[in-house]
Amino acid sequence: MSIPEFDPAYGRAVPLAEGIARLTAKNPSPFTFHGTNGYLVGRDELIIIDPGPEIDGHLEHWLAAIGGRKVRFIAVTHTHNDHSPMARRLKAETGAPIAGFGPHRQSRPLFAGETNPFAESADMTLQPDVVLGDGDSIAVDGFALQAVHTPGHTANHLAFALQSTPYLFCGDHVMDWSTTIVAPPDGSLGDYMASIEKLLERPETVYFSGHGDIISDAKGVLRATRSHRRMREKAILERLAAGDETIAGIVEVIYRTTDARLHGAAALSVLAHLEDLVERGRVTTDGPPLLNNRYRLSA
Incomplete structure (x- = not known):
């Protein structure tokens, strides 16, 4: 953007x-x-x-x-x-x-x-x-x-x-x-x-x-925001499929062009996606979804 x-x-x-x-x-x-x-x-x-x-x-x-x-x-x-x-x-x-x-x-x-x-x-x-x-x-x-x-x-x-x-x-x-x-x-x-x-x-x-x-163009921005979130979800799932298990590892790849000062917020954004994916049964983790957990695709 x-x-x-x-x-x-x-x-x-x-x-x-x-x-x-x-x-x-x-x-x-x-x-x-x-x-x-x-x-x-x-x-x-x-x-x-x-x-x-x-x-x-x-x-x-x-x-x-x-x-x-x-x-x-x-x-x-x-x-x-x-x-x-x-x-x-x-x-x-x-x-x-x-x-x-x-x-x-x-x-x-x-x-x-x-x-x-x-x-x-x-x-x-x-x-x-x-x-x-x-x-x-x-x-x-x-x-x-x-x-x-x-x-x-x-x-x-x-x-x-x-x-x-x-x-x-x-x-x-x-x-x-x-x-x-x-x-x-x-x-x-x-x-x-x-x-x-x-x-x-x-x-x-x-x-x-x-x-x-x-x-x-509010409707356009809303649709673009929705698409961005869906693409971010897709990128997270791809990193899990590639073997990344931690939020830190995922952030390092998909936010590599983002200001480093925002990487803490980026980690929380990834956590939000993973929390949602766990709730929907697409991703699993041990216990509740937390920032330092390890994550994997559901079988």
Whole structure:
């Protein structure tokens, strides 16, 4: 995937469509691209989506972008530390309730002896004031956002469809610059693939992502993402057939052109695939699927 150009315009709200603007946090990294995107939805009154991380100056940027308008809701797509922590400070400043699917939780319980490698990246203390289930809506100033539960990246991940428009705020479910990390036990590949199918059945065609630019061909990106995951599964099965048994050995081959700083995340992505393949009976391992296990094709 070639990395597209993107101007984050740090500190400035960038108008994207009628009643929609983007504010990007200055937290660039190999995992966040140029930074985490937050969004303002509305005109005289606002819904804020994903206010972002607790970093110096970001609250002041939000308050400048809001400009004295009434904030009715602060919506979060999911509880990772680059998306939700600023919600608490913004709530204290504006009085707006925080809306989300629920507190952070894992997609499955930890296996015996397993640790959560992404525990430090999770916002474990956020408790939404308004709990949104799949299909629930919040509205302001003629703009209604419908919550679409899209687990996979995290168990509590939501997208928000702007009703009567082609727009969907997709959080970290898909991005225009990289594939999304799906890492057990926080993430689940089975859930992620099911969420792709769910979004493909929906009418929205333009996505506003948590990182990077507008996705103007959302259906194409969803189908490409689905194909990429299927090809990754095929590559993993081929490595097992070739005699590789460990996740480290598989990563060394199929991620050889990937930035070495991302190899830890790549190992967790391979684990997600293997966990799914074990559940489907195509791969076996001794005991529950863990990062340091040995894997083999089922007989």
